[in-house]
Amino acid sequence: MNLFILYIDPGSGSFLFQLLIAGGLAVSFYFKKIRETLLKWFRAFFYSPDKPE
Amino acid sequence: MFFLPGSFRDPNGGVFSDQNKIYRWISPRHEPHYRHLMDSGLYDKLVNKGWLIPHQEVKNEGFGLPPDYRVIEPEKISFISYPYEWSFGQYRDTAILTLKIQRLAMEHGMSLRDASAFNIQFHNGRVVFIDTTSFEILQPGRPWVAYGQFCRHFLAPLALMACDLRLGTMMQQYADGIPLDLAYRLLPLRMKIKSGLSIHLFFHGRSGNGKNAAPPQNSLAFSPAAFQGLINSLENTLKKLTVKRQVSTWENYYKSMIISDDYLLKKKEIITQWIKNIHPVYTWDLGANDATFSRIAAEYGLTVALDSDSLAVEWGYQKVCSENISNLLPLRMDLANPSPGLGWANEERTAWLNRPLPQLTLALALVHHLVIGNNLPLAELARFFSRISPQLIIEFIPKSDPKIREMLAFREDIFPEYHPAGFEEIFSVYFTIEEKQTIPHSERILYLMQRKTGME
Numbered sequence: 098m099n100l101f102i103l104y105i106d107p108g109s110g111s112f113l114f115q116l117l118i119a120g121g122l123a124v125s126f127y128f129k130k131i132r133e134t135l136l137k138w139f140r141a142f143f144y145s146p147d148k149p150e
Numbered sequence: 151m152f153f154l155p156g157s158f159r160d161p162n163g164g165v166f167s168d169q170n171k172i173y174r175w176i177s178p179r180h181e182p183h184y185r186h187l188m189d190s191g192l193y194d195k196l197v198n199k200g201w202l203i204p205h206q207e208v209k210n211e212g213f214g215l216p217p218d219y220r221v222i223e224p225e226k227i228s229f230i231s232y233p234y235e236w237s238f239g240q241y242r243d244t245a246i247l248t249l250k251i252q253r254l255a256m257e258h259g260m261s262l263r264d265a266s267a268f269n270i271q272f273h274n275g276r277v278v279f280i281d282t283t284s285f286e287i288l289q290p291g292r293p294w295v296a297y298g299q300f301c302r303h304f305l306a307p308l309a310l311m312a313c314d315l316r317l318g319t320m321m322q323q324y325a326d327g328i329p330l331d332l333a334y335r336l337l338p339l340r341m342k343i344k345s346g347l348s349i350h351l352f353f354h355g356r357s358g359n360g361k362n363a364a365p366p367q368n369s370l371a372f373s374p375a376a377f378q379g380l381i382n383s384l385e386n387t388l389k390k391l392t393v394k395r396q397v398s399t400w401e402n403y404y405k406s407m408i409i410s411d412d413y414l415l416k417k418k419e420i421i422t423q424w425i426k427n428i429h430p431v432y433t434w435d436l437g438a439n440d441a442t443f444s445r446i447a448a449e450y451g452l453t454v455a456l457d458s459d460s461l462a463v464e465w466g467y468q469k470v471c472s473e474n475i476s477n478l479l480p481l482r483m484d485l486a487n488p489s490p491g492l493g494w495a496n497e498e499r500t501a502w503l504n505r506p507l508p509q510l511t512l513a514l515a516l517v518h519h520l521v522i523g524n525n526l527p528l529a530e531l532a533r534f535f536s537r538i539s540p541q542l543i544i545e546f547i548p549k550s551d552p553k554i555r556e557m558l559a560f561r562e563d564i565f566p567e568y569h570p571a572g573f574e575e576i577f578s579v580y581f582t583i584e585e586k587q588t589i590p591h592s593e594r595i596l597y598l599m600q601r602k603t604g605m606e
Contacts, residue, residue, distance in 0.1 A: 111301075111354060112293045112295075113357060114354050114357040114358075115293035115376075118353075119371060119373065119376035121379075122379030123373055123376040123379055124379075126375045126378045127375060
């Protein structure tokens with residue numbers, strides 16, 4: 098079954114432009130993920146509720 | 151049965167009304183997508199979060215639809231509004247909701263196939279997505295089909311409004327969103343150099359205004375990470391847009407314009423008492439300014455607060471959000487030039503006066519703007535108000551008031567009938583004056599009027 102919907106003008110998605118910037122977007126996504134993980138790790142390490150003041 | 155003109159473009163699902171209820175039909179072609187929405191748990195999550203309008207499935211009987219069509223009955227929206235009537239804050243909330251929905255849809259293997267600003271409404275004080283048939287099963291590797299539309303419908307108008315709130319009305323001119331090249335050209339340099347706007351408006355616009363780039367076939371090049379990155383990037387760009395400076399300038403100006411606190415207090419007392427007696431279930435506040443008096447009516451039922459000043463509407467919306475008022479909807483509307491019927495055959499977007507009319511109208515400190523500021527005859531005004539609602543609370547500001555003296559200082563006084571007796575005589579053709587009170591500490595007069603039978 099073909100689930101591709103043709104309701105939207107097929108060109109309106111700016112597909113080519115998105116493919117062009119896909120690499121940069123993926124890098125920014127991974128960069129954000131890594132930053133969030135590191136921040137989470139640092140917070141858990143330095144501000145742990147079990148850690149004595 | 152009556153098919154609503156705003157939805158006829160979509161062959162997969164359209165909206166129709168029958169016996170004062172709203173329904174949506176879903177074609178067999180869209181059925182797999184609808185089933186995925188319901189069975190994947192996405193629908194429940196969206197509804198529980200208040201992001202999607204809830205619906206119930208009803209039998210396809212007596213509607214005259216093909217038997218293999220599905221029919222659902224979504225919760226009815228009390229007052230439909232359009233992007234060109236929203237303040238910046240309202241508009242930005244709708245944009246962010248669209249991205250949040252897209253992100254949640256992706257987690258459930260779905261995606262939005264369109265990102266039209268007209269798919270969102272304000273319902274019970276919250277932004278809510280109303281197009282249940284916008285969800286399609288996510289095709290791995292395919293870029294976001296609605297990206298171009300999102301930029302034209304949300305990013306471009308919001309970037310322009312961040313420069314000047316009045317530019318929000320451009321959405322009235324461009325039915326499918328503001329062309330990206332035009333939006334970028336109109337931005338000042340300080341905004342042009344923002345990385346998000348450069349990418350999504352300038353380079354995107356250069357690639358064909360988000361429209362004429364043909365989709366490559368069988369492409370698997372757009373990774374889930376790139377998709378997530380795209381949504382993050384759009385969200386970050388939106389969150390950096392602000393109108394703080396514009397609003398604070400207006401706030402200072404507005405505070406300096408209030409004639410006296412005593413006047414305001416007494417006016418509030420009188421209006422509160424009258425509204426309490428009326429108990430209106432649905433009110434329009436025309437020339438509402440920052441919606442101060444609309445809030446009194448909102449305690450009893452839905453109140454739509456209309457003002458032509460985009461900054462006043464923005465300020466009103468900020469107060470609605472901070473005070474969590476669910477019954478109040480501030481909107482931008484120039485009463486001398488209100489929203490017309492727009493789109494195909496002038497029927498896709500309903501003209502202001504063709505939307506549900508209220509029980510009560512508030513017209514406070516408004517008449518002089520329309521009569522002296524816009525040369526509208528009092529008789530025309532009285533006829534207009536009689537068309538709108540059976541009950542009317544209206545304020546008359548005489549020529550001796552400093553504000554009117556200012557307005558008439560540099561122009562000829564061509565308003566001989568503009569005095570309390572003339573006002574009462576003209577309005578008495580259509581209305582019975584039930585109450586009349588001069589507001590202490592001023593010469594301004596408040597009237598409570600009831601429309602005469604047969605004057606609708």
